[in-house]
Structures are given as C-alpha cells and as structure tokens.
Amino acid sequence: MEYDIRLTLTHSYHLPAGNGRHVVRVVPRALGQRQRLKLSMLTIDPPPSEQFDSVDFFGNQTTTFVHADAHSKMVISMACRVAVGQPEPLPDAAVNAAQLAGELADLRDLGPLSPMHFLGPSPRLVSDPEIAAFARSIRRDGDSVAATVMRLGEALHGIMTFDATATTVDSNPVDAFQLKRGVCQDYSHIMILALRALNIPAGYVSGYLRTLPPKGGTRLEGADAMHAWVKAWCGAAPGWVEYDPTNRCVVGTDHIVVGYGRDYADVSPDIGHLRSAGNQTTAQAVDVKVAG
Incomplete structure (x- = not known):
C-alpha cells in the first residue's frame, strides 16, 4: 500500500517571536520492507536562518532549524509518499513472564533498540500505583508476554473513552x-506505564494513521492529526510487537511510523524554544490518502 x-x-x-530553535520529527522512517519512504519534502515559512537534518539516538529523522528574526506566524509543512508492506505475522514463539525476566537479566546491549531503555521511568512517565494495579488485575498466569500485551490493550480500550477535549498535549x-x-x-x-x-x-510510537470517511459521508482533507501507539518487547524470539490501544488492534498497513521513543518527549513532532510574550496558538492538519 x-x-x-x-x-x-x-x-x-x-x-512577534524571535530567537527560536526547533527540532522537528514528522517525516516517516525507512523500515526496510515494512516501510519505504519514496520521497519527502519539508518546508518552513518563514525560511529559517539555519537548518540541518540528523538522526537521533533512536534512529528517528530530525530537522533542526533556527529563526533569528522575529515573526508572528510559523508554518511547518511536510509532504511525502511512503510504501507500507504487509506486517509480519504475530510471532509463534511464546515467552512467558519468567522467561522474559531471565532474558532481560542476561541482556548486555545498550544500543538504540535495546529493551533496557524501555523499562524504567522516562521523561514523561513515572510509575503510578493505580495503573500498576490495573495492569496486575489484567495479567493471567500462564499467558505469554504477547498475549498479556493484547489483553492489556483490549482492557484499556474498554475502560477509556476517546475525548479530544479531556486532555492536552501536556496532560x-x-x-x-x-x-x-x-x-x-x-x-x-x-x-506503556x-x-x-x-x-x-514498552515504548511510544508516533506516526500517521489512514482513516476512512464515515459511512455515507465524504473524506475531509486535513481533518486528521498525528497518531500514537505502543511497542512492547515480548522476548528475544518474538521481538517487538506494536499495538494500537486507541483502536484496539495490532498495528497493520494503515499505520505509518514516524518515530520510536520512550514516551512522547522523545518523538514530539515539534519541540524547541523561542523568545516571545503573550499567548500563542498551534494548529495541526494531517491528510493521509492512498496514492493514485
């Protein structure tokens, strides 16, 4: 697709704001046969005084830019074409909780893909006793780690209501x-908690999601927003499994990966600082459609 x-x-x-420095993560990743970035274009208006591309610790593509001059409005635009392959089938290898603990104890890898980065507290996430109690209530003895991930995602979806007005990006x-x-x-x-x-x-995945118009309705361009889901390490043989608790599904061809991190702070689409006074507003518009 x-x-x-x-x-x-x-x-x-x-x-007017000035002396701004921003780091942007909005371009989809290249992930072998799973996801191939065919072309992309990123533009910033007003044009920055400095701009360069790099790759962060977790392998995400970043663009850093600087605005030395004052400006009242800034627009970041990204356009790309990406090919998404069929996802790998869920692993047959069943690793239980005890086996997972043993594998983690034997790990010595601290590279970007090491699960050790995704076990403890992270910039936006500190353990909570109520969430921990919820997790323990869902776990079933004898389940594989992958089965626990699925069960937990379904249970969370069942108790949550999607409400765009209930929280903010800083909640x-x-x-x-x-x-x-x-x-x-x-x-x-x-x-993740x-x-x-x-x-x-467990880690955070940012990206885009293809959405379909309501039955009998028309598709509204730019009406969507960036999406997020979860990746969980289910053992050395099963590897990483990605699950979307908002939609209660294993990630498939409708999900396009932009970045991997420990939480939102690692993959924020736009983070930085500037000098200004007064209020500011931010708007986001996303359009994902089948190429043709």
Whole structure:
C-alpha cells in the first residue's frame, strides 16, 4: 500500500517571536520492507536562518532549524509518499513472564533498540500505583508476554473513552487514567506505564494513521492529526510487537511510523524554544490518502 501524506503545523504568536530553535520529527522512517519512504519534502515559512537534518539516538529523522528574526506566524509543512508492506505475522514463539525476566537479566546491549531503555521511568512517565494495579488485575498466569500485551490493550480500550477535549498535549497520563478519557497519546502513555509495571519493556510510537470517511459521508482533507501507539518487547524470539490501544488492534498497513521513543518527549513532532510574550496558538492538519 502506498500513501501520500500531508502535514501542516501552524504556530501563531500574539506578539512577534524571535530567537527560536526547533527540532522537528514528522517525516516517516525507512523500515526496510515494512516501510519505504519514496520521497519527502519539508518546508518552513518563514525560511529559517539555519537548518540541518540528523538522526537521533533512536534512529528517528530530525530537522533542526533556527529563526533569528522575529515573526508572528510559523508554518511547518511536510509532504511525502511512503510504501507500507504487509506486517509480519504475530510471532509463534511464546515467552512467558519468567522467561522474559531471565532474558532481560542476561541482556548486555545498550544500543538504540535495546529493551533496557524501555523499562524504567522516562521523561514523561513515572510509575503510578493505580495503573500498576490495573495492569496486575489484567495479567493471567500462564499467558505469554504477547498475549498479556493484547489483553492489556483490549482492557484499556474498554475502560477509556476517546475525548479530544479531556486532555492536552501536556496532560499527565495518570489524570487521563482517572478520568477514563483522553486521546491516543493518553491511551499510549497509560498502556506503556501498565506494561512497564509488569516488567515488560514498552515504548511510544508516533506516526500517521489512514482513516476512512464515515459511512455515507465524504473524506475531509486535513481533518486528521498525528497518531500514537505502543511497542512492547515480548522476548528475544518474538521481538517487538506494536499495538494500537486507541483502536484496539495490532498495528497493520494503515499505520505509518514516524518515530520510536520512550514516551512522547522523545518523538514530539515539534519541540524547541523561542523568545516571545503573550499567548500563542498551534494548529495541526494531517491528510493521509492512498496514492493514485
């Protein structure tokens, strides 16, 4: 499946802002046969005084740019075409909790893909006793780690209500869990905390999701937003499994990966600093459609 993706991030400032430095992660990753980036274009308006591309620790493509001059509005636009292959079937190898603990104890790898980075606290996630208790209530003795991941994702989906007004990008996942409401970022953060409470390495995946128009309705261009889901390490043989708790499904060809990290802080689409005063607003528009 090939997709054409367009993203627009608009920052509007009440008073002109200057001395800005931003790091952007919005271009899909190249992931072998699973995901091939065929072309991409990133533009910033006003044009920055400095700009360069790099790859972060987790292998995500980043663009860093600087605005030395004052500006009242900034628009980041990304367009790309990406080919997504059929996902690998769920692994047959069944690793249980005790076996996983043994494999983790034997690990000596601290590279970007090491599950050791995804076990403890991370910039936006600190363990919570209520979420941990929820995770323990879902776990079943004898289940494989992969089965636990699926069971936990389904259970979380069952108790949460998707509500774009309940939280913000800065909300604490513990608050979202208590409200039982939130968006994909909240679902993913809660599931990551729950999995880590069970000593299952879990991380955050940012990306895009192809959505279909409502039955009998028309597809609205630019009406979507970036999406998030979870990756969990189920043992050396099964490897990483990606699960979307917001949609209660294993990740498939409708999911396009932009970045992997420990939580949202590692893969934020736009992070940085600037000098300004007064209020500012941010708008995001995403359009994912089948190429043709």
